[in-house]
Amino acid sequence: MPGGSFGGLVARRQAEGTLVVQPRMGFADPAKMRAGLIATRRARACTAGTITLDSYTRMGDQASVLAALERGDELNGYPIIGHGTRVTRSVVRGVAGREYPVQVRHGSADPRAIVAASLAAGLDATEGGPVSYCLPYSRTPLAVSVEHWRESCDLLAAARSAGCEPHLETFGGCMMGQLCPPALLVALSVLEGLFFVQRGLGSISLSYAQQTSTDQDVEAVTALRRLATGLLAGVQWHIVIYGYMGVYPCTPAGARRLLAESARLAVATGAARLIVKTSAEAFRIPTIEENVAALEEAARVASATRRPALDIGDTGIYAQSLALVEAVLGLSDDVGRALLLAFGRGYLDVPYCLHPDNAGRTRGYVDPAGRLQWQRIGSMPIRHIAELPVQTRMTSTALVDSLSFVRNKFDHAGLARSAAS
Amino acid sequence: MNSGQSLYTRRGNPLTVVVSGLSSDAHTWNLVYMQLVLEELGHQVTNLGACLPEEELTARCQAIEPDLIVLSSVNGHGCQDGMRAIGALRGCPGLITTPVVIGGKLDTVGGDPTMTGQLLDAGFDAVFIEADALSAFGSFVAFVADATVDPVGA
Secondary structure, X not given: OOOOOHHHHXXXXXXXXXXXXXXXXXXXXXXXXXXXXXXXXXXXOOEOEEEEOOHHHHHOOHHHHHHHHHHOOOOOOOOHHHHHHHHHHHHHOOOOEOOEOEEEEOOOOOOHHHHXXXXXXXXXXXXXXXXXXXXXXXXXXHHHHHHHHHHHHHHHHHOOEOOEOOEEEEOHHHOOOOOOOHHHHHHHHHHHHHXXXXXXOOEEEEEEEOOOOHHHHHHHHHHHHHHHHHHOOOOEEEEEEEOOOOOOOOOHHHHHHHHHHHHHHHHHOOOOEEEOOOOOOOOOOXXXXXXXXXXXXXXXXXXXXXXXXXXXXXXOHHHHHHHHHHHHHOOOOOHHHXXXXXXXXXXXXXXXXXOOOOOOOEEEEEOOOOOEEEEEEOOOOOOOOOOOXXXXXXXXXXXXXXXXXXXXXXXXXXHHHHHHO | OOOOOOOOHHHOOOOEEEEEOOOOOOOOHHHHHHHHHHHHOXXXXXXOOOOOOHXXXXXXXXXXXXXXXXXXXXXXXHHHHHHHHHHHHHOOHHHOOOOEEEEEXXXXXXXXXXXXXXXXXXXXXXXXXXXXXXXXXXXXXXXXXXXXXXXXXO
16 A cells, blocks of 8 residues: 555654645646655655545536547546556655655545545555535535445544545635634534544544734644644644635736745644645646745745744634534534534524525634634624624625735735835 | 816716625635625625625626626636526516626636637627636726716706
8 A cells, every 4th residue: 555644644743843744746647646745755855645526526527528538638637537546656656655644635425436536556655524625515415425424434534444444634724715714614623523523433523724914823833732632632743824715916026925934833733744836826727846946935934934822812713713613512422413404503603605505694704913703693692702703794895905915915025125115 | 077077976976886705616716806896896795705606696686786797717717617607687677777797717728719709609798717807897997887877957
């Protein structure tokens, strides 16, 4: 098995004090995919590899995959099912291994066939979740997604063998990419993690995506660690930070500043792993070289950053995320069923998410201090601890301002600095 | 209509509007934005969300009987997906005369000059892809609202 143990490698690196950095990278051409994995492994950084799948495979549309492969059309990722086991094995042979585990990233509400294809090729690390890969990107009913994810977790857990511990990462810390306040990101990441563990996974990671304010993000990741420490005893787990997932800066300098900030966030919070974005992100799928440059830059910033003594304020993120997690877990002993009941009752309600199974009564906004806050909380059980603004109506103009807050902040930071000097 | 009425009353009644994405497009921020714009103009919006198959779009629209249907797409396949959607909508007896518009980023090259004509010929009432799309859209909505004003005294 070339897969090895993803969680084990990350744990060893973390014990050595080294941040693992990882790209989002996927190419339809097997030779190019292999070249990308090799280039990532050779980068001057401690890396893990990524195979990101294409959107037809994500949607389960194999007919379109095969037609595209036949015509030689571009796909926006690696079609792991369409290429088949033999091809995928040749892509990772001699590259993926104990010192360089490779994770399959996909975005699917029904990853059963993807997990099976990955395992057949010896790849036992992947990511997602029954909520986070259903609500934002599909119309699949949440109950169906939960069932698909149960079966996928079972498949993955059954692949455990001596020295091989399959690994699953939550995507719940990234819901919608932006404007989902940190407490809900933390709660969803923990709840998806608990879902994985209940289905037999022994090695997981909990994601959190960088938002609009580093101070607030540090508080959120601290809350995530505290919750996980209490709830995940006996399981191998680590925290993974995603570089900003919303509207990206359009200047190369702005993109570099945002990447560096994500690396500092990872170090400041003691996260074990960072998934990077590149300066090309605002325009197109990045090249191998752009990915390697981003990995090396992130590793350079991380190694130059000392972990500070954490002296962050408490604005209530831990209390809110704890209240959400406890309210959900109180609905059923089965985490999958608890998640369904929670969305049905609006205990979990993702801002701006239009999926039919999401209540859609909450709103997030960026406050004048640049922090991501609740504007409306719907029926979520945090009324006693969430501060709400007087203005509870999100306007179209304010939405655009909030969506582009990070882009503007990082694109214009250089201007502000040169004007001040 | 006398000259003492405000601009807002001259815009007519609140409309029942359906906002929807298209079959292959998972983007939703554009749909949220269009909903807010329409609500700020005083209209009632049902937002059907992303990745909506044509059958579901027509079924929901037949049930809601909206005054206006707004389709928005930004993934570059909006022209092909939009042609299928308008064909399906105009095939429903109750939706033959319902105003249906489309806008966003509808192709991968950015502004095929023949695209607007194709979409209008296929049955759309308006296409919004130019730089001034939003103000043109606002005028169109006001026009539809005026056209639905109840007769005086009704």
